[in-house]
Amino acid sequence: SKSEPLKVMISGAPASGKGTQCEMIVQKFGLVHVSTGDLLRAEVCAGTEIGNKAKEYMNSGRLVPDEIVTAMVTARLSIKDAQEKGWLLDGYPRSFSQAESLEKLNIRPDVYIMLEVPDDILIDRCVGRRLDPVTGRIYHINNFRPEDDEIKARLITRPDDTEEKVKSRLQIYKQNAETVLSTYLNISKKIDGNRPKGVVFKEIDSLLSRVQKDKEASKSGK
Ligand code: AP5
Numbered sequence: 001s002k003s004e005p006l007k008v009m010i011s012g013a014p015a016s017g018k019g020t021q022c023e024m025i026v027q028k029f030g031l032v033h034v035s036t037g038d039l040l041r042a043e044v045c046a047g048t049e050i051g052n053k054a055k056e057y058m059n060s061g062r063l064v065p066d067e068i069v070t071a072m073v074t075a076r077l078s079i080k081d082a083q084e085k086g087w088l089l090d091g092y093p094r095s096f097s098q099a100e101s102l103e104k105l106n107i108r109p110d111v112y113i114m115l116e117v118p119d120d121i122l123i124d125r126c127v128g129r130r131l132d133p134v135t136g137r138i139y140h141i142n143n144f145r146p147e148d149d150e151i152k153a154r155l156i157t158r159p160d161d162t163e164e165k166v167k168s169r170l171q172i173y174k175q176n177a178e179t180v181l182s183t184y185l186n187i188s189k190k191i192d193g194n195r196p197k198g199v200v201f202k203e204i205d206s207l208l209s210r211v212q213k214d215k216e217a218s219k220s221g222k
Contacts, residue, residue, distance in 0.1 A: 015123075016115040019037075094180065113191060129161055
């Protein structure tokens with residue numbers, strides 16, 4: 001019999017490498033990646049009502065009001081693919097009240113990953129980050145350069161990636177991190193994100209493989 005699909009949350013400060021790791025996790029485990037940052041940026045880009053509301057918050061590095069984000073996430077998680085393939089929630093919950101919203105709906109992950117990276121490195125990563133609007137891939141001017149000139153020419157910078165805004169995003173993250181973690185303490189796993197991305201992924205890979213195995217074992221009653 002097929003076991004329940006994997007449900008994963010990934011958290012960490014701005015530029016701790018969530019998006020980068022999610023690319024690799026999705027490739028290996030086939031989970032549905034639900035990134036609130038990506039979903040919100042898509043709404044902004046499409047000029048929807050949600051996007052217009054979210055834009056000023058995002059551009060100044062503040063959190064978008066809960067009701068907007070929570071409605072978006074719960075709608076996405078209820079779609080069939082996420083139910084069938086499992087999900088990887090990235091950038092949500094980001095506050096205690098967001099965590100509570102999920103608890104009320106009985107939406108719980110199997111594992112809560114926390115990527116840890118020192119502050120000075122986070123700032124450098126944000127300021128050097130570039131995005132490919134065509135593929136959605138994440139690059140860095142020094143760490144991960146684009147494969148060719150065609151990609152290089154179309155890369156964009158996020159409006160919230162200036163040093164000043166990164167510092168305020170980091171502060172907001174720190175204000176909330178502990179209470180969010182308290183909701184998932186017994187299933188949390190800290191991972192040192194200040195290593196090459198392949199090394200970080202290796203640890204996440206073995207963690208998720210183990211969690212998946214445990215789920216299968218408990219389902220078959222072992
Ligand atoms: P969001 O998009 O979630 O931004 P974030 O949490 O600040 O995270 P980032 O996307 O900046 O970083 P990341 O951890 O994904 O790192 P990445 O892999 O790109 O949210 C944006 C905004 O949307 C928020 O500020 C808020 O306004 C709003 N929002 C979102 N969710 C919300 C919510 N739940 N409630 C309310 N508002 C919400 O990597 C960063 C850089 O480092 C890249 O250049 C990458 O190439 C490089 N890098 C990655 N890994 C490594 C490595 N191992 N070594 C060296 N370099 C690396």
